[in-house]
Amino acid sequence: MAKLDKKTKWNNKVKDTYIKQVDEIAIEMEKIWGAGTLEQLADDEMRKKFQNAKNKFNKAISNDLDAELVVKVCNNMKKGWLAIDKAVRLAGHQPPTGEYWTAISENKKEFLIVKSEAEKDSLFEKVGGAIVYSTGEIAEILETLHEVNKCKEIFRKAKVEKFDCVEIDGRNVKVTGHDKDRKYHEPFDDEIPW
Numbered sequence: 016m017a018k019l020d021k022k023t024k025w026n027n028k029v030k031d032t033y034i035k036q037v038d039e040i041a042i043e044m045e046k047i048w049g050a051g052t053l054e055q056l057a058d059d060e061m062r063k064k065f066q067n068a069k070n071k072f073n074k075a076i077s078n079d080l081d082a083e084l085v086v087k088v089c090n091n092m093k094k095g096w097l098a099i100d101k102a103v104r105l106a107g108h109q110p111p112t113g114e115y116w117t118a119i120s121e122n123k124k125e126f127l128i129v130k131s132e133a134e135k136d137s138l139f140e141k142v143g144g145a146i147v148y149s150t151g152e153i154a155e156i157l158e159t160l161h162e163v164n165k166c167k168e169i170f171r172k173a174k175v176e177k178f179d180c181v182e183i184d185g186r187n188v189k190v191t192g193h194d195k196d197r198k199y200h201e202p203f204d205d206e207i208p209w
Contacts, residue, residue, distance in 0.1 A: 025082075030082050033090070040097075044100060047110045052111075065098070068094075075089075108131075111137035113138065113141065114134070126145075132149050132151070
């Protein structure tokens with residue numbers, strides 16, 4: 016094994032120190048936001064800049080480059096972490112708090128509901144096996160319930176007590192109500208007589 020000279024040892028020590036600093040910031044940001052969350056929340060321009068800095072950083076640490084260049088790339092990456100954090104916060108996003116709501120269906124199925132995808136990612140690390148939805152996902156699901164939404168628009172205080180799918184002419188149709196004897200519910204679209 017070849018013995019390293021003083022300059023090489025110093026170069027390696029400097030590189031290791033700066034790489035460790037970047038790792039510490041990355042770990043801290045991922046503790047705050049969750050892995051990959053900042054990149055998901057950032058706008059396209061910021062995401063591209065951050066990814067570019069990350070690619071340069073990864074190339075610099077995987078190649079045997081001079082300490083001066085590694086220091087420059089590491090400093091840039093540290094600034095990148097701080098910049099993406101600031102940009103995401105200025106865009107109105109907040110780090111996950113770990114807060115969630117629990118909803119239990121009539122059949123005793125438990126669902127966890129969180130405000131955002133970042134909250135969802137954070138929650139997965141804390142609870143195992145639970146079904147977790149973000150409010151955005153719930154909105155997309157509710158958007159498909161056209162008839163139910165129409166009823167809720169007209170009868171603002173109406174409460175959905177039961178929701179089923181029944182087969183009508185070979186296709187599944189969503190219906191509400193508790194009447195298990197009926198195969199399906201006819202649309203209630205007759206004219207009001209007055």
